[in-house]
Amino acid sequence: MTHSTNDTIIRVAARGEGLTADGRSAPLAAPGDTLTADGAVLPGPHHQVPPCRHFPTCGGCQLQHLDDASYAQFIVDRIAGALAAHHLATDIRAPQLSPPKTRRRAALQAELKAGKVQIGFSENASHTLVDIYECWVLTPELFAVIAPLRVLLAKFLRKNRRARLHLTQADQGLDLLIEGIEAEGLDAAEAISAFALANNVARFAIDSGMGPEVRWEPEPVTVTLSGVPVPLPVAAFLQATADGEGALIAAVRTATAGAATIADLFAGLGTFTFALSAKVYAGEAARDAILSLKGAAAQARRPVFADHRDLYRRPLTTAELDRFDAIALDPPRAGAREQALLLAAAKVPTIAYVSCNPSSFARDAEEICKGGYTLDWIQPVGQFRWSTHVELAAKFSRDTPPR
Template identity: 80%
Template sequence: MTDTIVRVAARGDGITADGRHAALAAPGDQLTISGDVIPGPHHQAPPCRHFPRCGGCQLQHLDDSSYSDFITDRIVGALAAHSLETDIRTPLLSPPFSRRRAVLQAEMKGGRIQIGFSENASHVLVDIEECHILTPALFAVIAPLRPLLAKFLRKNRRARLHLTEADQGIDLLIEGIEPEGLAAAEAISDFCARHNVARFAIDSGLGPEVRWEPEPVTISLSGVPVALPTGAFLQATREGEAALIAAVREAIGEATTTADLFAGLGTFTFALPGRVYAGEAARDAIGSLKSAAALARRQIFADHRDLFRRPLTVAELDRFQAIILDPPRAGAREQALLMADSRPPVIAYVSCNPSSFARDSEMLCKGGYTLDWIQPVGQFRWSTHVELAARFSR
């Protein structure tokens, strides 16, 4: 006697029609009475030896079809909680080996530096010897980092490693080490010169301190080089960034005056035609955006503005033909309330949290907007993290 797994829940467990849960089960698998999983047609062999221990991935056992269905189901469920529905397009999945930014941990254990992700729901660190999500350039720096960190990392302490693939090479920020002296400086310089590190910074609790940066580090956004602040947010993959930009451009159409809210470094700002207002609370990010826009001679007004405490008013919103909204995971409740009363013909909403997106969408729809479509994007491959871009029209 077996039950069939019919879907995958938000945290990655397979679920049968009668509500039984099973870890590492895919739709179409059979669940026996004793709890064993018999693989079905959508259950693939996980490509990485560290799965399922490593917390970097939760869904490597799903094939692309069932992984796409998981992403879609997450969005459908979030919308249903607010009595909403719309056309949901086929998710666009980033390929393996495409993650250009990541946060890893490092610790000394058994006389050896271990680097990797923590186990799921645990503080135990998995020392990664392979990774199927990081770009080859990011993964290549991990092995040589071990002997470097062995010089500085104290016993019983962990370091956090922020890695980003920038235009000039790897941008590396390390929290939890305090290298001092000439020998430490020489070791860092030698490491960076040998392993394509564009910038090496250390945060000992008082903010990032750059120890190596032979030339200014940039990230190119729609062909415009933008100064990359240490630890700044960047879309996780180039493919995901391109998919989100394409969806936003489709959503706003031929608008010639656009407000890009929560603009960050300008992921969407520099991809837009006409005049653009870019609002962002992070001072370093908006400073980089403003400088890049000036050098590129673009019609962009960069505004250092906290859109949670001081959202654009209805009168300000009504000046634009289109609004782009790309808030953090918490969504943009305060701004969405005002947008619901505004008159711009179209809104492009980019979200990394279906739940907060659905909440804000309900406010917009009650204000007279229609949710036309949603384009899901799977940047964080094999994870339970879901991103999307949506179009609203009045």
């Protein structure tokens, strides 16, 4: 049987489905696959055998059927498509893909079902929980705690009530926050202590609805950022992989090279603050994060001014922005529209923008470019391997006076 070129999958759409040139779609199809008249997918040269037994049921991954070349192209296409929607284009560099089994933080769910504790991710587009017995994205250290957690949670989980597990690798071991359980009394305390000792747990916290309560922390928990140990608040944001963090830092350093003073906006714990060889203003709305950054900077004697500031309600003004040689910003998924509008009118020579959402980035980039900046390049980063989640770092430079 022969197939026309219209039967060939030419790209993967934002939600992970393969598309033909005439607009037909098929789940779990890779570029180069053939879509038959009855909807079957015939694998092509970029269609790999998914390594994990739980794929595609588990919602932790959507794209394990893509080889690295087609996964990288998916990331580039996502960014290019978002830019095109805002009449923008630029040099999009080859994506940096984090290796399998390197994700150092994750949010899982747990429930008691048929007398058995299940832990894992929800199915795609479903609330059904997939009980995972292997994982190709989590670090071995994170995955190793799942089996012991099943035993521990059997003591605390209530029927028909889910718990949410936040796991992060810290300098001292595993940082674990469990939401949605209650663990009171001496027996519970002893069970938690025994679990923590046996499984290299640096901190164990429970949130029963009134905020996190630390039950185990033999020594203060830190995460080292560019050689600086930073106190790690419970369930604080951290780049998903060390590899991805390194790629984003390298891009920001390249974009801001030569700047003597830099404003790091939405600074968090200081992922970029501590990586920059300059005097840095660090602005962040989360009080726990900015206090950790401030304390770590003081301890390390770094030239950092840490400012507790809500950059949505009170973005840096144009006059404030113009005091710096470069601006770095890493906003949440919603982007930074209010700050972007003020950046567009600023005179600062260089902007390094890190984003976890190509759509909100492209919206903000359009505003910045309208003010006279050029979008010089984008460095894509795929640290949420085999997912549709795309991250990037970009450089803007001013080539015309502000409006």
